[in-house]
Amino acid sequence: MSLMYGKEKDADHDIAHASDPGFISFFHKLPKKSPAESGTVRLFDRNEFYSVHGPDAHYVATHVFRTNSVLKYLGAGGKVAGLPSVTLSYTLGNQFLREALTVKQLRVEIWAPAPGQGKKAAKFVLQKEASPGNLQAVEDLLFANSDVLSAPIVIAIKIASSAAADKAKTKTVSVAYADTSVRELGAAEFVDNDLFSNTESLIIQLSVKEAIIPTGTVLGTTDRDLDLNKLKAVLERCGVVVTERKPSEFTAKNVIDDIRKLTKPEGDMEETPGESSIPSPSALSALLTYLALPSDPANHGAYRLKTHDLAQYMRLDASAVRALALVDFEGGGSINKSATLLGLLNKCKTAQGTRLLGTWLKQPLVNLHEIRKRQDLVETFVDDSSTRRVVQDDYLKLMPDLHRLSKRFKKGVASLEDVVRVYQVVLKMPGLLETLEGIQYEQEAHRALVEDVYLGPFRTLSTNLSKYSDMVETTLDLASLDTHTYTIKPEYDEGLQGLSEKLMEARDGLDAEHRTVGKELGLELDKKLHLENSAMYGYCFRLTKNDAKVLGKNKKYIELGTIKSGVYFTTKTLKGLATEYQETHEEYQRAQSGLVKEVVSIASTYTPVLESLDHVLAHLDVIVSFAHVSVNAPEPYVKPTVLEKGESSLILKDARHPCLEVQDEISFIPNDVEMVKGEGEFQIITGPNMGGKSTYIRQVGVIALMAQTGCFVPCSSATLPIFDSILCRVGAGDSQLKGVSTFMAEMLETASILRSASKDSLIIIDELGRGTSTYDGFGLAWAISEHLASKIRAFCLFATHFHELTALDQEIPHVKNLHVVAHVGQEEGSQERDITLLYQVQPGVSDQSFGIHVAKLANFPENVVKLAKRKADELEDFAVGQHPEPQHSDEVTEEGIQIVEDLLRKWAQTSSTDGEDVIMEDVSPEAQLEELRRCVEELRPRIEGNAWVQSMITSL
Numbered sequence: 011m012s013l014m015y016g017k018e019k020d021a022d023h024d025i026a027h028a029s030d031p032g033f034i035s036f037f038h039k040l041p042k043k044s045p046a047e048s049g050t051v052r053l054f055d056r057n058e059f060y061s062v063h064g065p066d067a068h069y070v071a072t073h074v075f076r077t078n079s080v081l082k083y084l085g086a087g088g089k090v091a092g093l094p095s096v097t098l099s100y101t102l103g104n105q106f107l108r109e110a111l112t113v114k115q116l117r118v119e120i121w122a123p124a125p126g127q128g129k130k131a132a133k134f135v136l137q138k139e140a141s142p143g144n145l146q147a148v149e150d151l152l153f154a155n156s157d158v159l160s161a162p163i164v165i166a167i168k169i170a171s172s173a174a175a176d177k178a179k180t181k182t183v184s185v186a187y188a189d190t191s192v193r194e195l196g197a198a199e200f201v202d203n204d205l206f207s208n209t210e211s212l213i214i215q216l217s218v219k220e221a222i223i224p225t226g227t228v229l230g231t232t233d234r235d236l237d238l239n240k241l242k243a244v245l246e247r248c249g250v251v252v253t254e255r256k257p258s259e260f261t262a263k264n265v266i267d268d269i270r271k272l273t274k275p276e277g278d279m280e281e282t283p284g285e286s287s288i289p290s291p292s293a294l295s296a297l298l299t300y301l302a303l304p305s306d307p308a309n310h311g312a313y314r315l316k317t318h319d320l321a322q323y324m325r326l327d328a329s330a331v332r333a334l335a336l337v338d339f340e341g342g343g344s345i346n347k348s349a350t351l352l353g354l355l356n357k358c359k360t361a362q363g364t365r366l367l368g369t370w371l372k373q374p375l376v377n378l379h380e381i382r383k384r385q386d387l388v389e390t391f392v393d394d395s396s397t398r399r400v401v402q403d404d405y406l407k408l409m410p411d412l413h414r415l416s417k418r419f420k421k422g423v424a425s426l427e428d429v430v431r432v433y434q435v436v437l438k439m440p441g442l443l444e445t446l447e448g449i450q451y452e453q454e455a456h457r458a459l460v461e462d463v464y465l466g467p468f469r470t471l472s473t474n475l476s477k478y479s480d481m482v483e484t485t486l487d488l489a490s491l492d493t494h495t496y497t498i499k500p501e502y503d504e505g506l507q508g509l510s511e512k513l514m515e516a517r518d519g520l521d522a523e524h525r526t527v528g529k530e531l532g533l534e535l536d537k538k539l540h541l542e543n544s545a546m547y548g549y550c551f552r553l554t555k556n557d558a559k560v561l562g563k564n565k566k567y568i569e570l571g572t573i574k575s576g577v578y579f580t581t582k583t584l585k586g587l588a589t590e591y592q593e594t595h596e597e598y599q600r601a602q603s604g605l606v607k608e609v610v611s612i613a614s615t616y617t618p619v620l621e622s623l624d625h626v627l628a629h630l631d632v633i634v635s636f637a638h639v640s641v642n643a644p645e646p647y648v649k650p651t652v653l654e655k656g657e658s659s660l661i662l663k664d665a666r667h668p669c670l671e672v673q674d675e676i677s678f679i680p681n682d683v684e685m686v687k688g689e690g691e692f693q694i695i696t697g698p699n700m701g702g703k704s705t706y707i708r709q710v711g712v713i714a715l716m717a718q719t720g721c722f723v724p725c726s727s728a729t730l731p732i733f734d735s736i737l738c739r740v741g742a743g744d745s746q747l748k749g750v751s752t753f754m755a756e757m758l759e760t761a762s763i764l765r766s767a768s769k770d771s772l773i774i775i776d777e778l779g780r781g782t783s784t785y786d787g788f789g790l791a792w793a794i795s796e797h798l799a800s801k802i803r804a805f806c807l808f809a810t811h812f813h814e815l816t817a818l819d820q821e822i823p824h825v826k827n828l829h830v831v832a833h834v835g836q837e838e839g840s841q842e843r844d845i846t847l848l849y850q851v852q853p854g855v856s857d858q859s860f861g862i863h864v865a866k867l868a869n870f871p872e873n874v875v876k877l878a879k880r881k882a883d884e885l886e887d888f889a890v891g892q893h894p895e896p897q898h899s900d901e902v903t904e905e906g907i908q909i910v911e912d913l914l915r916k917w918a919q920t921s922s923t924d925g926e927d928v929i930m931e932d933v934s935p936e937a938q939l940e941e942l943r944r945c946v947e948e949l950r951p952r953i954e955g956n957a958w959v960q961s962m963i964t965s966l
């Protein structure tokens with residue numbers, strides 16, 4: 011969901027009038043935004059609208075209104091020295107705040123006029139503060155009526171190191187996390203490497219939005235500072251907002267008491283947990299302090315504390331989430347639904363289903379039994395399409411977000427309408443049960459599973475809810491539901507019944523007087539003489555001005571007023587009756603509202619049942635959605651054969667990229683994938699730019715991930731082992747990293763892969779060594795490949811432009827070369843060569859090299875660094891022709907290599923500041939490419955004389 015406002019009238023609230031001259035000086039004296047100037051927006055509540063000032067005003071102008079013309083400049087100096095300001099209506103402002111917190115990952119502050127200050131306040135006080143992981147203060151304001159599709163998870167991280175651990179380059183990481191929207195706390199403690207690979211996986215698994223870490227020292231030079239910097243880099247890569255707090259907050263003081271307060275119901279006499287039984291006490295302590303949970307009595311006894319085991323799910327790194335396009339990482343809300351796996355697979359009908367799917371994609375299973383269970387359930391709904399449709403259209407589609415409803419009950423803000431919505435769910439249950447009982451099984455074995463996962467729980471929950479229906483039916487006036495009025499049945503309460511009768515009597519009295527006056531005046535009731543309950547006068551009579559002449563000067567008829575619709579009048583009797591009616595009505599409302607509270611509070615006792623029901627419905631929704639997508643894909647998906655870790659090779663027939671094959675403009679070419687353990691689990695893919703390399707290697711990752719979430723896969727047949735992790739490294743051109751320079755990010759990610767991969771990992775490396783500037787890039791690619799292939803022996807797909815890397819298959823038996831096929835043609839009589847891309851992947855090496863790139867090292871295991879250096883030297887030799895003949899292309903000549911060398915040197919020099927190996931940190935990929943194009947132009951005559959060089963740079 012992105013904000014597309016256009017130029018709104020909203021911006022026209024006249025801020026110049028609304029603001030006191032004193033405001034400008036007040037604004038300039040405000041404390042600096044915490045913790046850093048950036049990343050926080052500050053809104054001023056002006057009773058009817060919000061105003062925004064300074065740099066924030068520019069931000070709002072650009073992002074909300076998409077024009078600077080909405081800016082007003084307060085104070086003297088106009089555009090040059092005035093205070094840039096913009097206003098937002100409450101609706102627009104709240105929408106902006108929601109997006110700032112959940113999509114843009116910003117902190118927000120809302121300031122309100124200081125007590126005693128009127129509309130034109132000059133002084134404001136901070137009223138509400140919120141951050142992506144802590145929405146508590148603004149929950150009612152911003153999220154009361156909108157589904158939050160992802161939970162505001164906030165995590166506190168503490169790193170402990172010891173001399174022994176330092177030597178082994180490991181750390182102990184303690185984390186505590188909270189989801190205040192469901193009142194859940196969690197903790198985990200694990201050993202991590204010095205690049206925090208496990209912490210990264212945990213952040214992905216939990217979809218963390220904000221992290222609290224201790225501040226470093228001022229100088230930032232201690233070992234701890236260095237660790238914190240690395241941690242910050244990881245957090246940034248994962249798109250997490252970093253909040254720094256004093257290290258003193260990371261001490262375990264009071265944490266036992268606080269946890270007891272939060273998790274134990276009042277009066278629970280069970281023994282207090284000791285400090286040793288509370289995991290990650292210091293991280294928990296920092297987290298509780300930050301969220302101020304213990305100080306709010308509403309939280310007492312309301313929280314649950316869990317421990318999270320990192321190994322229960324497949325591990326993913328941040329690049330994998332991006333490279334496999336699992337979810338919209340930047341959170342911008344893609345318009346094209348099939349652009350992400352979440353978008354593609356989300357045929358869920360409920361908000362809870364969509365949320366659970368998002369979680370499942372970040373938490374692929376590693377337990378074979380659990381994976382097969384999900385697959386069998388999906389198969390059940392693939393086999394029986396008609397039940398699938400009925401479940402989706404007649405049941406799931408009508409289910410409200412029970413999680414949100416439960417939350418409203420828990421917070422005591424639920425209304426009768428909420429009570430009724432739950433009732434409507436309960437009414438649907440027998441039909442849903444009957445539908446599921448009627449499933450036509452192709453595999454009898456699935457019957458017990460459906461019974462176990464859905465029918466059993468639904469029956470129990472229905473039984474638990476039967477009293478709920480009774481309660482609603484005896485207390486609520488169900489006859490008035492159709493008109494969306496929610497009232498208590500008068501018969502339910504004696505007092506209410508009495509009042510209701512009194513109300514009827516009063517109403518009868520009014521009617522009688524209506525008749526009497528009609529007769530007296532000789533006017534037909536309702537056509538001429540109207541009895542009305544006017545907002546201004548209460549019950550009274552109305553006549554048109556013309557008809558009103560009959561009233562004459564008769565004192566009996568008391569005129570109340572004349573407006574366009576006619577003349578209003580009353581009589582003494584009517585006045586008395588109207589007052590009585592009004593008073594009884596008010597009394598009735600009071601009595602009813604007491605009863606409403608009672609009914610809502612009885613309904614609230616069902617929240618645990620509702621939460622369980624929510625979970626089973628969400629599960630059903632995702633499974634049915636998987637089945638729906640599997641059947642309705644351009645080519646139906648198949649159930650993959652998943653085998654235990656290490657027990658299988660990866661064999662896919664006719665594999666497709668699920669997100670690409672659904673795009674209208676693409677006629678997708680399927681490819682087989684064979685990664686046979688011991689024979690070819692390491693594959694190097696070369697080929698021309700845009701030839702389909704990335705697509706091929708990424709689709710393998712997507713398919714493995716889909717298989718482990720229990721979904722069917724886009725292949726005609728598939729066998730694959732369980733992977734403990736999918737780790738990716740994607741080239742600079744594709745990465746959308748912020749903050750860290752692309753180069754450093756590339757190196758860190760690759761280093762992290764080397765540290766954390768195992769033989770059961772699936773590694774996807776795309777375009778390693780791009781965007782940097784020496785031959786080390788090749789050396790690095792070689793060294794990494796060799797390390798992965800011979801030491802780690804992971805399943806790996808490596809797409810590269812380093813043609814020379816393909817020689818690795820001569821050294822390591824299970825390295826296999828593949829290439830994407832391109833047909834290079836030349837029209838007769840033309841100098842132009844055009845390439846037809848066929849997107850077919852075939853064994854062997856492509857006969858063209860497509861460019862050499864460059865890199866520098868950061869944080870690699872020493873042997874990799876050494877090897878990289880050696881290989882780089884070898885390549886230099888190779889380049890000047892002292893190396894054996896190039897093996898794979900007849901067209902490569904010494905002259906050709908020389909031209910490429912000269913070209914690259916020129917490129918490196920022009921971009922370099924010191925003539926050394928260049929790290930183009932500050933140069934955007936576009937600018938680098940532009941630079942390269944310029945160099946090509948300079949060497950144009952020589953390039954045109956050499957077909958090989960020319961083919962290599964066609965893509966430029």
Ligand SMILES: Nc1ncnc2c1ncn2[C@@H]1O[C@H](COP(=O)(O)OP(=O)(O)OP(=O)(O)O)[C@@H](O)[C@H]1O
Binds near residue numbers: 849
């Ligand atoms: N199997 C396929 N069938 C049809 N079209 C494909 C296929 N694979 C890729 N394409 C098309 O080719 C485009 C480029 O593919 P991809 O990015 O995988 O190429 P690449 O070889 O990795 O390119 P580069 O080397 O420039 O990074 C895709 O966006 C898609 O439109």
